[in-house]
Amino acid sequence: MLFLPPARKALLLLCLCALSVLAQAQEVKSPNAQLTLRFALQNGGVPTYRLTYKGRDVIKPSKLGFELKNAPALTSGFAVADSKQRSFDESWQPVWGEVKTIRNHYNELAVTLTQAATNRTVLVRFRVFDDGLGFRYEFPRQKALDYFVVKEEQTQFALAGDHKAFWLPGDYDTQEYSTVTSKLSEVRGKMKAAVTPNASQTTFSDTGVQTPLMLKSQDGLYINLHEAALIDYSTMSLELDDKNFVLTSHLTPDALGDKGYLQTPCLSPWRTVVVSDKAADILESHLILNLNEPTKYKDVSWIKPVKYVGVWWEMITGKSTWSYTNLENIKLDSLDYSKTKPNGTHGANTAHVKEYIDFAAKHHFDAVLVEGWNTGWEDWFGKSKDYVFDFVTPYPDFDVQELHRYAASKGVKIIMHHETSGSVRNYERHMDAAYKFMVDNGYNAVKSGYVGPIIPRGEHHYGQWLNNHYLYAITKAAEYKIMVNAHEAVRPTGLARTYPNLIGNEAARGTEYEAFGGSNPDHTTILPFTRLMGGPMDYTPGIFQTQISAINPQNTSFVHSTLARQLALYVTMYSPLQMAADLPENYNKHLDAFQFIEDVAVDWDDTHVLEAEPGDYVTIARKAKGKSSWFIGSSCDEQGRTSKINLNFLDPGKKYVATIYADAKNAHYEKNPQAYTIRKVNVTSKSKLTQYCAPGGGYAISVMETTH
Structure with missing residues (x-):
């Protein structure tokens, strides 16, 4: 029997504990290091993840897993069997889109979990981009988990506070509701009024909401929750715990009340979190597209905007x-x-x-x-x-x-x-x-x-x-x-x-x-x-x-x-x-x-979000596919506003003529909606524009290159 002095024994125990922690907790950052994803097993082998942005909590420690029908749950009793990281960076061109080229750049963490009591295996794959996080569940082929029926997915999004939310009532059959803007704590009280008639509708909860769900924290973080690559799976809504501000996945059931029928090997859709301290970054994100596979078609010449x-x-x-x-x-x-x-x-x-x-x-x-x-x-x-x-x-x-x-x-x-x-x-x-x-x-x-x-x-x-x-x-x-x-x-x-x-x-x-x-x-x-x-x-x-x-x-x-x-x-x-x-x-x-x-145009080479605030205004400039012309659009709410934009996205040294279609001074969406003006101005990349937007109004600008 090996004898160790007390000091050596304490050091050995400390090392063993450290190795155990390394086996249970994993961390990966975005390429620009502003986002950090941390995976950990809580007591009882409960898998969790946490996401921070510039050191601020976006998603607090949140649980992962599944409830299965007539089978033990995939929510606890896990151990980390393997963990791998890699980086990926490519650019690809969409058949049509908002930009000519999209960069797909992320750091990935793939954690393989085994459930000792059942000998079942689940892999959770995280991809951290500069603009957010995508993660999904992967079920490899295995004897202990072949064909199974999902009772409910138990993915959590634990938020850091009572965020401002732009939400629709959770429904299995329609998204054709008006968006409600409120704090999360107010969802329950506003739900009844939010559920307006539709030809087909099935709401499921006083606190259920749909994705994409847009959120804004009190300290100015913009957060968007959605899913990507929804294939052979039920659509995800979110059930809100309005006391703790935790959102949990809620899948659409079938006629029997079951949420999904899966057979290994199989994948869930990606769960997505897009985040920034600038609203414009949310609109310029390509994270959801990047989490989908490239086109399945060899010939796309027949697909035209x-x-x-x-x-x-x-x-x-x-x-x-x-x-x-x-x-x-x-x-x-x-x-x-x-x-x-x-x-x-x-x-x-x-x-x-x-x-x-x-x-x-x-x-x-x-x-x-x-x-x-x-x-x-x-x-x-x-x-x-x-x-x-x-x-x-x-x-x-x-x-x-x-x-x-x-x-x-x-x-x-x-x-x-x-x-x-x-x-x-x-x-x-x-x-x-x-x-x-x-x-x-x-x-x-x-x-x-x-x-x-x-x-x-x-x-x-x-x-x-x-x-x-x-x-x-x-x-x-x-x-x-x-x-x-x-x-x-x-x-x-x-x-x-x-x-x-x-x-x-x-x-x-x-x-x-x-x-x-x-x-x-x-x-x-x-x-x-x-x-x-x-x-x-x-x-x-x-x-x-x-x-x-x-x-x-x-x-x-x-x-x-x-x-x-x-x-x-x-x-x-x-x-x-x-x-x-x-x-x-x-x-x-x-x-x-x-x-x-x-x-x-209807197809674009480039897009710039010039100003944005959800529920208030959005101003976007887009460059026509294969041309030098640009088009700008601005939409605002019932308050009206004065928009101030910079045209520094135009090519330096070139001259343009901007045709501005704008609200007249006395325009109003209720009282005088057809009052508009049209004017032309010469502009360059150094130009700045100030434009009035009437209540419920906006403006549109065509910007054409000129040699004069």
Whole structure:
């Protein structure tokens, strides 16, 4: 037996303890060393992580793990079996995007955990970027954990205080709510009023909120929580402990109440934390895109950004109808449209669509969206029916072949519309035929819709089964070289990097709600910090006639925006798919302002966030793809403000002409929304601009290089 003096024995014990700590606690910093991620096992083998920014807590020690159905939990009893670190640095070019090149630079910590009592293994992978953290769970193939059912994911985000939050009610079926701005401690008291009616909605808690969740601490940290690469998994919401300010993951269940069905080897989505002491840095982050895989497609030449008009706003406002007749409570298979009197208000008729095609061609737009072209609209809303639409049969007054010929002669595409009526099974049974029909008739893009409760009944819009369907629709469309703009689908998580034919999503309260009672004036100053974090939105801006009664006298709603701000949204609400949503006759009354919509790009080489504060204002400058021209947009809330920007992003030594579309001095989103001014000024990279923004207003600027 080895004898050691007491001093040597104490030293040995100290060394052993130190080795034990090293085995249990790991640390990795961001490339610029401002962010620090620390992983540790708490007593009982409970895995935790902590994130600090410049020495300040962003996420306090927070637990990781899973509750499983009919199996021991993966929340404790772990030991660290392995720990590896690496650094990664690359640059890549998106097929379309806000910048030409994106840098993907991070330091990684991968911790392998074993649960001795069950012999199960889980790997937690952390990636720390200069702008935040991404982490996910990885389950290697193993005998002790093969097929399993998730009861709940138990990922925590323990916050450092009662932060200001920009939140939506937690819901399994819709994101189409107005954002509430409040302290976290006020969420419970404001929840009831925040839950407004929707065609399909399932809230789950008095303190449940959705991601992306934007937060601001009292000491000025901006924090954004979301997820990336949501594949074969349920969408994550967050359950708030409003006494301790701890957010815990809450997955969308299926019809049985289960949260996920997984088989090893498998991965969770990335959980993301974007953080900075500057609001503009949040908007310039590419962390979520970087956590997604590169594109799966070898040929992407058919994927192109689109600027479009459409037969849509007139139906939203109530001027026209989607349906060909006014018959209700009929069985579709018993209706002979050739013997049925049309209602006279059907928007998608051949002559009317030609008018939109003419307008698009005249103003150099790429495409025309047409909704309500196909049979079935009389027979679905408010009903739970498996089979309504077949996606290939037009109404009698919609001549598919003639419109294909006419649009092609004008150099314009028509965008297909597929309303699934929430019947996912029916859409999948018709999908190949529908996409083939599109190809045969010259359509290369589709707007899909998922209005109403999902069929199969009991499934939710954001469950694992539906998320798999959305991705199936995108990849199936790619087989036919079709681009997809999905409405009422799951909020994006950066998958457009991997599947770039996903050129747009709705997944938020869009412009249509301006015709349903309106959105708060601060709405478009919040969405860039929330909904747009995961990908572009088909927000459908460009409404010039903001009094809806001018279109439909029975609709007293109004758009909570000045006309000038409607122009700004083409820059501040990023999308490679941008609609000029108003009626052509309304644009014809303001062709001087419409010139900005005609000029503005939809794909970009560079982006600079010039000023930003969530809920108050956002000002963004973007450089058009492959050109020297820049476009600037600024949107503010109901308070109005004076914007001051520096044009130092312009090329030094070059001269430019800036055309400024701005609110007039007496403009106001309620009282005088169409009051605007247009002026031209010469500018260089040394120029500074001061511009008034009216309440609910903003401005748009086109900056063109000149040799004069």
